[in-house]
Amino acid sequence: MTELILFWHRRDLRLRDNLGLAMACDRSPLVAGVFCFDPALLTAADLAPVRVAYLLACLQELQESYGRVGGDLILLHGDPRQCLPALAQALGAAAVYWNQDVEPYARQRDPAVAGALKTLGIESQASFWDQLLHAPGEVKTAAGDPYTVYTPFWRNWVKQPKANPWPCPQGLAQLTAAQLAAATAVGATGLPTLEDLGLVWPGEWSMPPGELAAHQRLEDFCQSSQGLEAYHHQRNFPWLEGTSRLSAALKFGAIGIRTVWASTLEAAQHARSSEAAEAIQTWQQELAWREFYQHCLYFFPALATGPYRSQWQDFPWVNHPDQFQAWCTGRTGYPIVDAAMRQLNQTGWMHNRCRMIVASFLTKDLIINWQWGERYFMQHLVDGDQAANNGGWQWSASSGMDPKPLRIFNPATQAQKFDATADYIRQWLPELQSLETEWLVTGKIPPPHRERLAYPAPLVDHRRQQAIFKQKYQAQRQAQARALPPGHRES
Numbered sequence: 001m002t003e004l005i006l007f008w009h010r011r012d013l014r015l016r017d018n019l020g021l022a023m024a025c026d027r028s029p030l031v032a033g034v035f036c037f038d039p040a041l042l043t044a045a046d047l048a049p050v051r052v053a054y055l056l057a058c059l060q061e062l063q064e065s066y067g068r069v070g071g072d073l074i075l076l077h078g079d080p081r082q083c084l085p086a087l088a089q090a091l092g093a094a095a096v097y098w099n100q101d102v103e104p105y106a107r108q109r110d111p112a113v114a115g116a117l118k119t120l121g122i123e124s125q126a127s128f129w130d131q132l133l134h135a136p137g138e139v140k141t142a143a144g145d146p147y148t149v150y151t152p153f154w155r156n157w158v159k160q161p162k163a164n165p166w167p168c169p170q171g172l173a174q175l176t177a178a179q180l181a182a183a184t185a186v187g188a189t190g191l192p193t194l195e196d197l198g199l200v201w202p203g204e205w206s207m208p209p210g211e212l213a214a215h216q217r218l219e220d221f222c223q224s225s226q227g228l229e230a231y232h233h234q235r236n237f238p239w240l241e242g243t244s245r246l247s248a249a250l251k252f253g254a255i256g257i258r259t260v261w262a263s264t265l266e267a268a269q270h271a272r273s274s275e276a277a278e279a280i281q282t283w284q285q286e287l288a289w290r291e292f293y294q295h296c297l298y299f300f301p302a303l304a305t306g307p308y309r310s311q312w313q314d315f316p317w318v319n320h321p322d323q324f325q326a327w328c329t330g331r332t333g334y335p336i337v338d339a340a341m342r343q344l345n346q347t348g349w350m351h352n353r354c355r356m357i358v359a360s361f362l363t364k365d366l367i368i369n370w371q372w373g374e375r376y377f378m379q380h381l382v383d384g385d386q387a388a389n390n391g392g393w394q395w396s397a398s399s400g401m402d403p404k405p406l407r408i409f410n411p412a413t414q415a416q417k418f419d420a421t422a423d424y425i426r427q428w429l430p431e432l433q434s435l436e437t438e439w440l441v442t443g444k445i446p447p448p449h450r451e452r453l454a455y456p457a458p459l460v461d462h463r464r465q466q467a468i469f470k471q472k473y474q475a476q477r478q479a480q481a482r483a484l485p486p487g488h489r490e491s
């Protein structure tokens, strides 16, 4: 008799180039997909409704994709430690397969699910690193340690041979009516709406969700002369659509990372100039940042709850709640910061240059704990990803694995350099449309104009805050150095 294998989707919401799914289909033609709506994730304090909206749209497409190849996607609600083994037992499944993840929650959940399945005599296969080109541990220093600095990681990572995309399952066998009834009996349901999950997302998409849209976007990005080949020059300008916007697709696995990598190799073969080749490599480096941060979270799970550098433990943050609120709502009086926060609040996405600007502003100008910002980003980003977000925040706060100890962005200099014509600022702060570019980029808006437009005065003075911040930082370092025995002092 043909064995039934269940494939548990979590952040790999696609059929194409899915390692664990391909392995399940290699073993049996009778593979059914499962997704479990997990209350622990869906009621998390850092949940963003836009991310769940993206997830639901991916699931709808995934259900249709299963239908097209003859298979089924079963949807469950509940703690996967209970509902997944119950389903597997009710259907008489021989095994449950899934792809591994680096997040601390997954690393507790997954062995518990495997344990519960084992108790029922059901096998689990969960050793597949689908979401990465290289599994944690595959790229290590000469001493065999995980990297803590990006550049040597990249040099080693890029040299390693990478797998090709995995084939898409074809001709899956359908569950019988009795199996479908058994699934319903243990709680399988139809696809809920966002409202069914108690969430609302009235905003616009920064990028249409799902597997088809992600593939289309990758193709357009890699083939257009204004996409990948121009990335090196365009990626820092937030008024341009100069980046791929594939981050949510990569977070949820609406596209496979091997597929993305293969596109970069193909583009490199046809590169029209040395600048184009350089641009392709720059984009590959971003994909490597994604992997670097996932490896970091895997090897240093404590990153999820605190700073990597010890001098940031107990840092005397100011943590002014009203100033935090002003930052969140885009009312700091610094136009580039406010424009970026409005982009985030309205679309669930923010340009990378602006993520760095607002993160530096929160931590170094408002002197607010980076973890407040990290959480706010997770509550609003469509691509909110624990490893990348934590990495980005710790980089910006100087508390992480960045050899440069102190990084402070001047918002006016950043705006002058990357939004020189204030197009981005005007797009997201339409009330300031008519003001002079010079005022917008420097943030020096004459008070009568500011007042007329009900735009706030700058919340703080950048130079003054920089001095206060540096003073606190030095005092903290000295206190730490005194507390540590010789030989244990950090640079």
Ligand code: FAD
Binding pocket: 235, 243, 244, 245, 246, 247, 248, 250, 251, 286, 287, 289, 290, 291, 293, 350, 351, 352, 353, 355, 356, 359, 377, 381, 383, 384, 385, 386, 388, 389, 390, 391, 392, 393, 396
């Ligand atoms: P592209 O420039 O086209 O890059 C391609 C892909 O590479 C991205 O889709 C992403 O998967 C990856 N990538 C690019 N830059 C980085 C980076 N610095 N770190 C890790 N991966 C990267 N990225 C997220 O995916 N989720 C987050 O929650 C997140 N939070 C961030 C928070 C802060 C404070 C900062 C500074 C950066 C954060 N990033 C995060 C990284 C980066 O801003 C986004 O990945 C990028 O803006 C997404 O746009 P894109 O898809 O057009 O990127």
Ligand code: FO1
Binding pocket: 009, 010, 011, 035, 036, 037, 038, 039, 041, 042, 047, 048, 051, 052, 055, 101, 103, 104, 105, 106, 107, 384
């Ligand atoms: N994965 C699930 O298996 N079930 C969920 O209900 C679920 C919700 C969810 C919401 C937001 C988000 O960013 C991710 C979500 N995921 C969900 C994916 C999640 O990232 C993975 O399950 C991780 O492995 C958890 O550590």
